[in-house]
Every structure is written in C-alpha cells, then in structure tokens.
Amino acid sequence: MAALAPLSTYALRLGDDALILGQRLSEWCGHAPTIEVDLSLANLALDLIGQATHFLGVAGDADKLAFHRDALDFSNCLLVEQPNGDFAQTMARQFLFSTFQELHLHALASSKDERFAAIAAKAVKEVAYHRQLSSDWVVRLGDGTEESRARMTAGLDWMWRFVDELFQMDELEAKLAKGGAGVDKSELRAEWDRRVDAVLAEATLARPASRRPVLGGRRGHHTEHLGPLLSQMQFLQRAYPGAVW
Amino acid sequence: MYTTDLSGKDRKKPAPSAAEDPALLAAFEARVANDEFIEPKDWMPEAYRRTLVRQISQHAHSEIVGMLPEGNWITRAPSLRRKAILLAKVQDEGGHGLYLYSAAETLGASREEMIEALHSGKAKYSTIFNYPTLTWADIGAIGWLVDGAAIMNQVPLQRTSYGPYARAMVRVCKEESFHQRQGYELTMALCAGSKEQKRMAQDALNRWWWPSLMMFGPPDDKSPNTEQSIRWRIKRETNDELRQRFVDVTVPQAEAIGLAVPDPALKWNEDCGHYDFGKIDWEEFYAVVRGEGQVAKERMQARVTAWEDGAWVRNAATTYSVKRAAAKVAAE
Numbered sequence: 001m002a003a004l005a006p007l008s009t010y011a012l013r014l015g016d017d018a019l020i021l022g023q024r025l026s027e028w029c030g031h032a033p034t035i036e037v038d039l040s041l042a043n044l045a046l047d048l049i050g051q052a053t054h055f056l057g058v059a060g061d062a063d064k065l066a067f068h069r070d071a072l073d074f075s076n077c078l079l080v081e082q083p084n085g086d087f088a089q090t091m092a093r094q095f096l097f098s099t100f101q102e103l104h105l106h107a108l109a110s111s112k113d114e115r116f117a118a119i120a121a122k123a124v125k126e127v128a129y130h131r132q133l134s135s136d137w138v139v140r141l142g143d144g145t146e147e148s149r150a151r152m153t154a155g156l157d158w159m160w161r162f163v164d165e166l167f168q169m170d171e172l173e174a175k176l177a178k179g180g181a182g183v184d185k186s187e188l189r190a191e192w193d194r195r196v197d198a199v200l201a202e203a204t205l206a207r208p209a210s211r212r213p214v215l216g217g218r219r220g221h222h223t224e225h226l227g228p229l230l231s232q233m234q235f236l237q238r239a240y241p242g243a244v245w
Numbered sequence: 246m247y248t249t250d251l252s253g254k255d256r257k258k259p260a261p262s263a264a265e266d267p268a269l270l271a272a273f274e275a276r277v278a279n280d281e282f283i284e285p286k287d288w289m290p291e292a293y294r295r296t297l298v299r300q301i302s303q304h305a306h307s308e309i310v311g312m313l314p315e316g317n318w319i320t321r322a323p324s325l326r327r328k329a330i331l332l333a334k335v336q337d338e339g340g341h342g343l344y345l346y347s348a349a350e351t352l353g354a355s356r357e358e359m360i361e362a363l364h365s366g367k368a369k370y371s372t373i374f375n376y377p378t379l380t381w382a383d384i385g386a387i388g389w390l391v392d393g394a395a396i397m398n399q400v401p402l403q404r405t406s407y408g409p410y411a412r413a414m415v416r417v418c419k420e421e422s423f424h425q426r427q428g429y430e431l432t433m434a435l436c437a438g439s440k441e442q443k444r445m446a447q448d449a450l451n452r453w454w455w456p457s458l459m460m461f462g463p464p465d466d467k468s469p470n471t472e473q474s475i476r477w478r479i480k481r482e483t484n485d486e487l488r489q490r491f492v493d494v495t496v497p498q499a500e501a502i503g504l505a506v507p508d509p510a511l512k513w514n515e516d517c518g519h520y521d522f523g524k525i526d527w528e529e530f531y532a533v534v535r536g537e538g539q540v541a542k543e544r545m546q547a548r549v550t551a552w553e554d555g556a557w558v559r560n561a562a563t564t565y566s567v568k569r570a571a572a573k574v575a576a577e
Binding site: 019023026027029030031032033034035036037038039042043045046049050052053056062063066067086087139140141143144145147148151232233235236237240242243244245 | 309312313316319320321322323324325326327328329332333335336339340342343346381434435437438439441442547550551554555556557558559560561562564565568
C-alpha cells in the first residue's frame, strides 16, 4: 500500500480498531447467553462498524480499505483482534478497550481537525455505553459464582499482555498530538489505571500482574488471529474482484 | 419473520371445556365478534389461551432461530454498509423474539418453559429456517421473499383479538416491511451487477420460492385450526388467501429485475385477476415440519449450544443480584 499522509494513517488506526472489534463482536450474533445480551452485543458491533466507516472514510475509500488490505497493512491494536473465547473473555477485551477508547475519543473530540473532532464527539457517547455495559459484566462475573470468577480471571489474564500497546506513541502520533490534531495516548494511562482498578475492586478481582507487553499491531505485525478474521471478512470482495454490492 | 401455523393433523381441535361457564363463554364470543381486544386479565376460554400460547411462542421461536441463517453471513457481508444493515436486521429479529416471548408470558407461559419446549423439539418454529443460506444472494432472498411472506401473514395479525399480540405486531410489521425493502434492494443490486452476481440472485430465488409459499401453512382444507382461529379472530384470513396475495404481489417484483420465478405453471389469469401457480410439494413441507429440513439439526444444535454455554453466565448474573440484594438489606 502506498504511504499515507500522517492524518490518514492516524484515521486508519482508529478505523481499524473499530472495524476489527466490530467484526469480532458480530461473531456472537445469534449465539449469546441470553437474547438481551445478544441484542446488546449487536448494538456494540453496529456502533463500531459505524465508527470504522467514518474513520476509514477520512483515510480514503472505506470499503476498499476494509476489504482489500492484507494483514501487514492493517494497523489495529492486537487487543481487538483477540478471539471471543467465552463470554468472560469477550467482556474482558471489551472492558479494557472501551475504557481506553472512551478516554481517547473524549480527548480527540477537541481535535483541531474538524473531521476527527466530529466523529469523536459522536462516538464517545456510544463508547461510554460500551464501557458501562462491559464494566457491569466484569463486576457481575467477577463477584458472581466461583465458575464465573475463574472465567473472568482467565479472560483478563488472556488480554492483559495487549494493554500497553494501547498507550504506545510513535513519532507520527507524537507529531499529530503536538500539533493539536491528535492525542497523546501516554497521558491517558493514569486515568485508565484508576478507572480499571476501581471496576476490578468492585468485582473483587486482582489486577493481573504486569508482564512484558506484546506489541506490533500499529506496524502491521499482528497475532495469528487476524488472518482468519480477514479471510472471512474479505471473502466476497476477493472472490468477485470489482463487483459492486 | 413469521411462523407457519404448524398445527399438525394429529392435534385435537380446541373445544370449549365442559367446566367453562357458558355465560362467560358467550360474553367472550360476543366481545370477539364485536372486534374488541381481549386483554391479559380478561376471562378467556382455556383453548383460546392454549392456541395463543402455541402460536405466539412458535412465532417467538421462529424469530430467534431465524437469526441463525442470516447471522451466518454477517461476518462475510461484502461492504460496511451491508454489514451494518444485516447486523441491524438480525438484531431486530432478536427484538421481535423478545417482545413476543413477553406477549406469551402475559398468558402464563414462562420464557424458560417456552425455550425448554423449543430445545426438546416439543415446540415448532417456522420451517423456512431449516433451509440453508448458501450464498450472499440468500440474504436478499430472505428479506424479499421470507419477510415479504411474513408481512402478508402479520398485517392481519395487527387486528388479532388478543391485545398484547396485536400491539406487538404493529411494531413488528413496521420493521419487517423495512427488511423486505432492504432484501429486495440487495437483490436488485445483484441483478444490476455482473453475470456471476445475477446467477447468484436467480439461484437464490429458485431455492427460496417454494419454501416461501409453504410459509403460509397447509392448504385450507388441510388446516384443522383455521376455522376456530378465524372465529376467535386470532387469524383473520386463510392460508390460501394469504398465499395467493403473496404470489400476486411478488411475481411482478421478480419480473421487474429480470428474474424468472421457478414455476412453469405460473400464469396470469385474466378471469379471476390473480396468478395461477403450480402445485406445492406438500410432501416436502411435512418432512420439514417433522424436522427433516436440511439444516434442522444444525439450527437446533446452535440454539442448544448457545443456551448451555451461556448457563454459567445466567447463573452468575442471578447469584450476583441475590448477593447485592442481601448486602443492601444488611446495610439497611
């Protein structure tokens, strides 16, 4: 893929995070533990697909970007591509990501770039609900039965190694943040820690131990889980090149 | 989405119970004949209640099972717009299931009981969902034909005699008519596309046409409950009347986008102002009702697995709320 302008690269990262998580959540449709949960997961997926459409639209042709890139050109964080696992693992991923995404979008709503500010201002309201919903489930499962507690602990343990990447800055994003268009994500970490710890305390869960972070998503170096997701998502566009749907 | 009225031949015709007060029954019949709504707290004959629980819960099950064939394509939808439309649509079906279960609960059936009956095979759901979704064009065909047939069935149900069911249908119909247009628009896009896309659309119509006609249920002379249901205004039109209306509306829609309805006997009948159409394979219909549809096993397995895999989540939620309630009492 040809090199993009810095703002487009930033939009691509934001769009890819939303797209890949939306795609993952939509795998639950029809299979959730209750009808109510099924509807709420579909809601989250819909919000995220909408956000992806907007952010990718800033970077270029949204559909082309979603359906015609290979893994090396995807720049989502590794957390969002992690498999759904059981419902606890899905909620662990959602809770960690939505808590971050809400802080990120809240800051981005003051971007000097009007497009980013407008998308973020709308999306942050949606994500506040995602954060609330997933936090509630972390508490319910953590402080529920012995089994749900064990599953919630395992879910957080699976996801925890991908947390540091959320706050990682590179030269490109640092420049955008300095210029007022982007956000310095490293500054969000303290508040994220505070919010996550508060929910974990209510859930009577211990914070997973720090460990060496797994990084690479922003540079196109993904986990093994992204490839199968892309081959499913892109199948029709790949099988019928040039077709309009 | 709508469930076929799957009352089998073996089912006993509902008859007023001997214990029921003739005066109450007469008053009930008069209210129904006068097009009044029956509400949950009103007296009603036991057979009326049973018929409604069966019909509404079948309808709810159909909505929930119906999420599976379409959900099958959400992760493979070919554009972001199509993905969002399909997600929203399948979510609507889940919502319909939810308020139909609630409507049935007003008649004294619990959601757990109803779901148990579905999983044990005791309760039926619409036969249409035991057909597979093989290509993207099937998503168009389901919206256009299956939801189209559902609307034909459901519009009269907005005036069905049981209030909560009728009111649920008002909302369901609005959403279904949106789905029908989306399905037709998807099919239109395929027909305006490449040769391969058009082939896909035609193939989907070929596979879904006859099962859609079967959605209206057995022919009137083989539909044992129709007469009583019409008298009680649970049903307002017969299966054959609704099926004919569907054919009359749908054939010109197919022609408009260059698709051929797979029925050599299909012909406009000038004299009666309707289409004549070929014989429906009722053997196939009854086989699918018996659970012999191609993906009947997959559909039930998916539902049962979701329910069993989710048991620990539901337990945890209950345990947590009991704990919280106890903690609140202790604090007071």
